[in-house]
Amino acid sequence: MGRGRIAEHGFLADGRSAVLVDRAGSVNWWCPARFDAPSVFARLLDDDAGHWVIRPEGRFSTERAYLTDTLVLRTVFSTPTGSVAVLDALALAPGARGHEVGLHSPRVLARVVRGLSGEVPLRVHYRPRFEYGRMVPQLVQQDEAVVASAASARLDLRATVPLECAVGEAFGSFAVRAGETRHFTLGYAPAYDAGPPTVLDAEQVIDNAVAGWRSWMGLHDYRGRYREQVRRSALVVQGMTYRPSGAVVAAPTMSLPEELGGERNYDYRYAWVRDFSFTLEALWRVTCTDELNLHVGWLTRSMGENEGIVPIMYGVEGERDLTEHHLDHLAGFAGSRPVLLGNDAWRQRQNDVHGEPLSAAWLMREHLDPMPPDICRLLRGMAERAARDWHLPDAGMWEARDAERHYVSSKVQCWTALDRAVRFGSRLGDEADLARWAVARDEVRRAVLTRGWSDRLGAFTAAFDTDELDASVLMMPLVGFLPADEPRMRSTIRMVEERLSHDGLLRRWAGDPAGFVICSFWMVSCLALAGERDRAGQLFERLAARVNDLGLFAEQIDPYSGEALGNFPQAFSHIGLINAAGDLTDLDAGSHELPPAPGRRIPAHQEGRPAGDH
Incomplete structure (x- = not known):
């Protein structure tokens, strides 16, 4: 069926x-x-x-x-x-x-x-x-x-x-x-x-x-590398935007399988906070501030004031209850059941959610001056929660439905939240507890560098105190936690590529049935930032050629058959293409802006007050 x-x-x-x-x-x-x-x-x-x-x-x-x-x-x-x-x-x-x-x-x-x-x-x-x-x-x-x-x-x-x-x-x-x-x-x-x-x-x-x-x-004349692919992907992302609110859905479809005949068939017709900073970065490269403000407005209204666990996803008009239902009368795509309506991931604790709003706000900081009061409150709240909750286990960015764990990517995004909050400094208002946030930021960093690193594997791992590889650790240089050419990071990139990649497509973890497109584009950016720009460009072109005849990406691609899998088209995949192309363009021009790596002084003009060394 x-x-x-x-x-x-x-x-x-x-x-x-x-x-x-x-x-x-x-x-x-x-x-x-x-x-x-x-x-x-x-x-x-x-x-x-x-x-x-x-x-x-x-x-x-x-x-x-x-x-x-x-x-x-x-x-x-x-x-x-x-x-x-x-x-x-x-x-x-x-x-x-x-x-x-x-x-x-x-x-x-x-x-x-x-x-x-x-x-x-x-x-x-x-x-x-x-x-x-x-x-x-x-x-x-x-x-x-x-x-x-x-x-x-x-x-x-x-x-x-x-x-x-x-x-x-x-x-x-x-x-x-x-x-x-x-x-x-x-x-x-x-x-x-x-x-x-x-x-x-x-x-x-x-x-x-x-x-x-x-x-x-005509309003979005991107002139960087891979112009036609970027412009097509920008149009696809715009097509997945619910314009009355500014929400960008992960995909317009539900229950298309990650594996034909398998059970991982989820409803993606909602907007994830996780995708938010990546989406804004992509749109920032190809669009104007009017639309960026629309998207930020949606996030601010949707997240509002939260008690308990912060929702990690919302309906397109900010709805929070997205309770999952089985549609047992449907056979499913290629017999892939269950067919699910709604998505119970809205109930999960995912601690990376604290980092995305602050990361996006930092990217847009020139357009948030003076800082609107509602955004200021939201960012302070996310920093407070990151300082309070970073040590708790969670479901992780891949939304595991079994036991919670201490996922490294979640810890890194808590670090990101605290790092950007400290950088904003006094712009977050008198209630900003910058000193406490800086202490918590450094605690997260020490924990990741010790418990998130495996000497046996020679890589940062999926979760604390394990030897499991996970492609999500490629985010570490992308958010500035470590430079891509730092020895441990370079070793991690090499191990992830060797053990999780096939024909240029990167699986999220060992046993993942197919290559996850955005992770594959993260590898492009990591290789480029590590100084391997030629290889990064070659990988980008191999990945960009994986679209269908209309330039559309699914969520995943089977590296052996080339079959598109998962919900379609997938905003995250097109966002990955845009951002990787932008990274390559910026590096060619010598203008790539990443947060300074820990241990390097942050220029005082980049934040509300001098920050000192991390």
Whole structure:
């Protein structure tokens, strides 16, 4: 069960939701209300969970590409009798340009079929299924539309070809000659909203989406190394941004497996604080402060004041209760079960969460002067918690669901929180306990250097007092805990590469079923920072070539088969590409900014007051 291969899908977005459409013209995923809302098409997870196909009858071959600098997909179907192009786009608000792109969504999916040569017979099969395939809607012809309604949702399908309704589905057959077009629009509205779905012209939807996405790209003219790959990845990350709030979802999909037939199938349609600083660094390289402020505003509102464990993830509008449910009626992608809705990682203690807000704020410090009071309170709170809780075990950044442990990466991020808080100095206000934070920072550092290092292994390890390797320790030079060319760090990089890497893809730990894309890009940055820039560039290019034909990364890649695995597309993977390219660019220019390594004096102009030696 499940449809095709993960990497066969293209990605459409409108600032609130996403569509995945495969090479055979089948829309296999859409949750139109917002990224984490119930689906109307979920064929990704079960053949009976809803789809919408437009494709030629009989044999055909496929070529596809995004229109330049857009998320408008053009698929060319070639048949023995001719060829057609199908253009697919989620509608943007009419006239939305630049930073307005995605702020408002008409919630309309448009599909335009254009004849290119000869004559091509095609067919339409429309089979909506609401609530993750649980509900079969009634379909009726009404006001020139096929109206599907059930429970709390309504879909209106409008087409310039005749459609025949049956129970829960509609069919149509038509032919297109060179120069002819056929138009389809599918509009969504809540059933109890003020009115029916928005009616838009399909050609205008396509044209407006092209102009809108190009206007956004025109504001972000990255000129560094690997320009085209970076710009495409930036557009993908923007497509995964819930524009009303500024939240960036980890992926627009749920329960796509990390291993085919396996059980690690999680819902990623939420925003993780862990991803936050990496996301801001990526956007900082390609965007402007207006959008950075939007993202910081989302984090500040979502995190707010916390009692007890700090949530490590949120819904796109800041929701905290993301309780996990099993959807037992779904077969799962390639039979991979369970299919999970929600994500119980929201309950976990993950101590690295304290470091990300402070790391991101430090990156943006020039744009946070004067420091807004709400951000100041948030950063002080994170520093306080890091000082208080760094010695506690946690679930770690890979969200282990067994016993808590003293993960090295979590300790390092607590160090990061305290280090950046001390650097901010008096800018965090009179309540900032800088002296105590500095003492705690140095305690964390000593603990990591002693209990996190294995003489037998010759590397920093996954957790205190073990000999287990973990790719998360590659973050240490990226946050400035140790220079990449420091002997222990260099040895760690070598051991991680030797034991966890295959064909350039880096697993998170021994036994991880596939290469984790962002870890692989961390290796690029580490090699470059250690002085191996040529090898780093070669590795970057090998990794960048692992995208699908549309430039999209999944979360993981099988290093032997090349199969894309995990939720798709994955923001973390594209963020890794952007940041690695930026690191290589900065190093070429001699302008790479990393926090000074411990033991080196921090320039006084970089913080609120002189800091002294670490």
